Amino acid sequence: MTPGPSIRRAREARRIRPGLLILLVLISACRGGDTGEALPGTVELAVTPTPPITGPALVVVEIHDDAGDPVTGAEVEVEGTMDHAGMVPVREVARDEGDGRYRIQSFEFTMGGDWILRAHITLPDGTAGIHETRVRVASGGAADPSNGSTQR
Amino acid sequence: MTAGSGSAPNPSSTRTVGGVDLLTLPVLGRFLRWRHARTVLQSGCLALAAIILLDGWFGPQLAPRNLAGVLPWVHWRGFVVLALLVAGNLFCMACPFMLPRRIAKRFLPADRPWPSMLRSKWLAIGLLIGFFWAYEAFSLWASPWLTAWVAATYFVLAFVIDGFFRGASFCRFVCPIGQFHFVNAMVSPTEIRVRDPEVCGRCETLDCIRGRYTPEARAHVGSGQRSGNTARSDASDLSDLSDRSDYDWQTRPLRPDAHGRLALAGAGTGGPPSNPPPPPRLASAASGRALGRTGLVQGGCELALYQPRKEGNLDCTFCMECIHACPHDNVGFFTRSPLRDLTEDPVRSGVGRLSGRPDLAALALLLTFAAFLNAFGMVEPVFALQDWVATTFGITTRAGLLLGFFAVGLVLVPVALTLGTAAASRALEPPGSVDRAGDSLTRRATRYAWGLVPLGFGMWTAHYLYHLLIGGLTVVPVVQEYLGDLGLPSGDPAWGLGPMVPESWLFPIQLLTLQGGLLVSLIALYRIARGMHPSSRVAGRAFLPWGLLATLLAGAGIWLLLQPMEMRGTFFV
Numbered sequence: 187m188t189p190g191p192s193i194r195r196a197r198e199a200r201r202i203r204p205g206l207l208i209l210l211v212l213i214s215a216c217r218g219g220d221t222g223e224a225l226p227g228t229v230e231l232a233v234t235p236t237p238p239i240t241g242p243a244l245v246v247v248e249i250h251d252d253a254g255d256p257v258t259g260a261e262v263e264v265e266g267t268m269d270h271a272g273m274v275p276v277r278e279v280a281r282d283e284g285d286g287r288y289r290i291q292s293f294e295f296t297m298g299g300d301w302i303l304r305a306h307i308t309l310p311d312g313t314a315g316i317h318e319t320r321v322r323v324a325s326g327g328a329a330d331p332s333n334g335s336t337q338r
Numbered sequence: 339m340t341a342g343s344g345s346a347p348n349p350s351s352t353r354t355v356g357g358v359d360l361l362t363l364p365v366l367g368r369f370l371r372w373r374h375a376r377t378v379l380q381s382g383c384l385a386l387a388a389i390i391l392l393d394g395w396f397g398p399q400l401a402p403r404n405l406a407g408v409l410p411w412v413h414w415r416g417f418v419v420l421a422l423l424v425a426g427n428l429f430c431m432a433c434p435f436m437l438p439r440r441i442a443k444r445f446l447p448a449d450r451p452w453p454s455m456l457r458s459k460w461l462a463i464g465l466l467i468g469f470f471w472a473y474e475a476f477s478l479w480a481s482p483w484l485t486a487w488v489a490a491t492y493f494v495l496a497f498v499i500d501g502f503f504r505g506a507s508f509c510r511f512v513c514p515i516g517q518f519h520f521v522n523a524m525v526s527p528t529e530i531r532v533r534d535p536e537v538c539g540r541c542e543t544l545d546c547i548r549g550r551y552t553p554e555a556r557a558h559v560g561s562g563q564r565s566g567n568t569a570r571s572d573a574s575d576l577s578d579l580s581d582r583s584d585y586d587w588q589t590r591p592l593r594p595d596a597h598g599r600l601a602l603a604g605a606g607t608g609g610p611p612s613n614p615p616p617p618p619r620l621a622s623a624a625s626g627r628a629l630g631r632t633g634l635v636q637g638g639c640e641l642a643l644y645q646p647r648k649e650g651n652l653d654c655t656f657c658m659e660c661i662h663a664c665p666h667d668n669v670g671f672f673t674r675s676p677l678r679d680l681t682e683d684p685v686r687s688g689v690g691r692l693s694g695r696p697d698l699a700a701l702a703l704l705l706t707f708a709a710f711l712n713a714f715g716m717v718e719p720v721f722a723l724q725d726w727v728a729t730t731f732g733i734t735t736r737a738g739l740l741l742g743f744f745a746v747g748l749v750l751v752p753v754a755l756t757l758g759t760a761a762a763s764r765a766l767e768p769p770g771s772v773d774r775a776g777d778s779l780t781r782r783a784t785r786y787a788w789g790l791v792p793l794g795f796g797m798w799t800a801h802y803l804y805h806l807l808i809g810g811l812t813v814v815p816v817v818q819e820y821l822g823d824l825g826l827p828s829g830d831p832a833w834g835l836g837p838m839v840p841e842s843w844l845f846p847i848q849l850l851t852l853q854g855g856l857l858v859s860l861i862a863l864y865r866i867a868r869g870m871h872p873s874s875r876v877a878g879r880a881f882l883p884w885g886l887l888a889t890l891l892a893g894a895g896i897w898l899l900l901q902p903m904e905m906r907g908t909f910f911v
Contacts, residue, residue, distance in 0.1 A: 267403075271412050271812065272809025274836030297903060
């Protein structure tokens with residue numbers, strides 16, 4: 187007896203389902219991280235004040251190549267995010283000051299706690315990578331109930 | 339009535355059928371009555387869980403950019419408290435862990451009784467403390483990989499436990515998340531209960547707990563040839579109950595008494611019969627499996643909640659099996675005032691009396707105090723305290739430090755405060771106003787602990803809603819990035835998205851939930867006191883220390899809300 191269309195569909199679905207699951211796993215496995223290529227030389231990221239407190243901070247990124255010479259002409263964007271999900275990340279483009287120094291005058295730490303600073307760097311030769319630094323930001327000043335960012 | 343009389347048998351149900359039956363509403367009611375409604379909800383959550391597992395294991399390990407970092411810790415927790423606040427235990431209803439468990443029930447024996455020594459909430463309490471500790475010690479919120487493993491462990495545990503044990507043993511005795519839902523659903527504005535108790539009084543089949551079978555299978559069941567496996571949906575939990583000698587108490591028909599209240603048929607005004615008849619004996623598991631597969635049309639309650647004697651939301655997963663099983667269409671999904679659930683102490687099917695369950699009271703207290711301790715872990719002063727404790731006591735490891743904090747914050751402080759308050763409450767009562775027989779501090783604390791649940795829930799809500807409201811929209815760019823990484827069109831991730839409401843609203847909302855919790859707690863505590871003392875004057879004096887404790891806790895909560903928030907100390911402690 188020939189099975190009806192609904193039974194055929196169900197059988198096809200059963201055959202397809204494991205394949206879909208494997209495909210989903212494989213696709214997700216391809217997602218990976220976003221650390222980019224390994225950057226040659228050294229990258230240093232400094233925050234002032236040290237230790238940082240909530241509010242604006244000075245962020246300076248210094249880039250040197252393998253020979254220790256400063257790298258100018260790179261594009262640098264610093265992204266700050268917290269280790270707890272649910273906070274809007276802070277993203278600022280750094281200004282090239284020459285001599286391998288890239289500066290963000292007012293990087294806003296919106297909340298106290300553990301921050302992950304990620305400098306997205308594109309070197310003049312097109313090499314791109316991410317330099318990651320973790321900092322503890324202290325809460326500065328008294329809490330202001332009108333500002334939810336400093337509240338529980 | 340005296341303080342010691344809380345345990346007096348009271349077979350009468352004082353429930354009054356009121357409120358709106360959501361099942362009668364046009365669209366929502368039709369959906370909820372649909373037999374596959376729960377499966378649809380569970381399937382949606384299962385799909386989300388699968389994505390969380392995959393992204394947690396294979397995605398970027400930066401929590402704010404991983405769905406396993408965002409969905410569980412920002413959205414799931416926020417929507418859980420929101421659902422409990424405005425609807426009910428919807429997240430047990432939609433629990434994705436129960437779908438694989440259905441497969442386990444089909445292919446594994448599922449015929450073992452849950453060990454009698456574990457037939458309480460103590461195991462779940464231990465697991466909850468372990469979870470709260472692990473959350474801090476391993477910074478679960480910051481690790482998508484660990485978050486995925488926690489979820490996977492949940493799937494495995496539910497599968498294995500319910501694959502080998504009868505009924506919903508995992509939900510009832512193990513699941514820490516479920517216990518959170520059960521206790522806090524006491525504050526929820528809905529419950530599942532019978533529409534007309536007199537219909538239950540005439541019911542002979544008890545399908546709401548036994549399940550509904552084909553006529554052939556019913557004859558088989560009726561002949562006493564029950565099996566262990568059929569118990570997963572019918573008699574298993576009756577069997578469990580029989581171990582506490584209240585099988586008959588739970589399932590005997592109810593009849594209206596002279597006052598129009600329901601009472602056990604033939605029970606007079608007394609309590610459970612001293613020698614209840616034993617439950618049906620069980621046949622082989624093999625025949626049970628065959629019967630279960632061929633004869634079961636609709637399962638009954640797997641958590642041993644016999645509808646005519648079910649009271650409130652404790653242990654109710656809102657699975658709606660009873661609604662589908664009832665042949666008289668006599669179970670509804672009603673709106674209600676939560677105060678009765680918290681303040682009255684009838685015999686609850688599957689639960690017993692709250693006053694006789696110190697394990698349940700300990701669970702309620704744990705969740706109440708954990709709400710404050712969990713929030714305390716996110717404010718600036720905790721770091722100073724941690725440093726001081728570590729230096730003073732020479733504790734060098736984060737895990738050890740947290741263990742000390744949790745032992746003090748979740749065990750010593752709650753026990754000391756509640757017993758101390760119970761002692762103060764008793765001391766304030768005039769001599770002779772209390773029957774000291776059977777009146778112990780533990781029993782008093784067990785009874786009054788439920789009055790603190792709304793306050794704890796208010797604090798949980800303030801905390802979890804904060805995360806949801808300040809960061810609910812951060813999921814948008816994360817999903818965009820996820821889809822983009824998979825090669826699907828999604829546009830540029832909108833990383834600027836975050837708050838769901840203006841930030842200036844957050845503190846007032848938090849204050850509102852906390853103060854609302856305090857208000858309900860104060861009312862509940864006073865009503866508990868009134869239930870224990872006929873004199874309002876004596877009740878007022880007995881209530882005072884409890885009201886003071888609730889107010890002090892709420893004050894501590896406000897202080898926490900006013901502290902500068904610091905998102906955890908992951909890196910350096």
